[in-house]
Amino acid sequence: MSDNPGDPFYYHDLGYRYNHSSYDAPQFTSFADFLQVSNHDYNSLARAFGLSPLSSTTPELFSPFENISHVKQETAGGGNEGFNNSIGEDGGNGHNNSNQVNIPGNSSISSSSGEGVAEEESSKGKKEAAQGEDGGESSSKKQNKLKKQGEKKQREPRVAFMTKSEVDHLEDGYRWRKYGQKAVKNSPYPRSYYRCTTQKCAVKKRVERSFQDPTIVITTYEGQHNHPIPATLRGNAAGIFGHHHHSMMLAPPQPSIVPRSFPPPEFMSSYIMNINQVGVSATTSTPDYPQGRSSAQQQQFHDDYGLLQDMLPSVLFKQEE
DNA sequence: CGCTTTTGACCGGCGC
């Protein structure tokens, strides 16, 4: 995948790969549901994923990963289209078989290219080009704030999911407000930008459908929630995470672009194709990184990964600078 | 009415 060492992280680095035919697609109503975990476990997973835990916890302190580099697309005439192309490529070559996990800060469980890529790019230092403001909470203004010292614009940890789904916006228990949509270069499908509606929370996510395989939706989370899952949304968090089926949930978030229709309630029909961790252990590259990790945190971190490995064998993590 | 989505303008980084 990273044929181009110089490339910043591209989604194709995900090593995306899966077997169309070998999966059956279970139905899930939420992220946690699809992970098939309890609330407790979810919290661990969430940390590992850089997502927010269900319980209120210390906000900005734990981010297993730091320093994200932004997914960038080749500006040169737009050859590369991030995910879309990448998916095609990787899917095609697929040297990476799905069951591998790279642990940030650790070397890896899978020696697959992913890792190499991560290194390369981190060295690359090509930061996020098209980045607007980053996790800043003052979302009101333009972004003209400067960073502290030599710290460049760092992004929050990002996690990308590739999910087979009919709907673009997957239910994950949080409430989001869409704040933008842009056309993806060589794709007929647009990319939508969402922000967590909880006031103090700066988590964002992007959703786009794969151009190569329109049945796949790529959701990229950025940042971590600092609050519990809102218990409102029809049913409540408990209903979402707790357990049983997913009966209600009324109208699915509308399948915007995807023409095909499908049974309404199953908007979360999905299975994971791949998961990408875009964070990185930046402690080395960014000395002044605000949040140091305690050994306890690291331990937790590893524990989370261990957990993930057990639970999500097909997940593939990747780190990036 | 309060919220969300829509949508074109705008911004800042980067390559040329």
Add this chain to the structure above:
DNA sequence: GCGCCGGTCAAAAGCG
């Protein structure tokens, strides 16, 4: 410096 590009803003429209 200019223009492309990904990402964001924000006014207006939409919806329950």
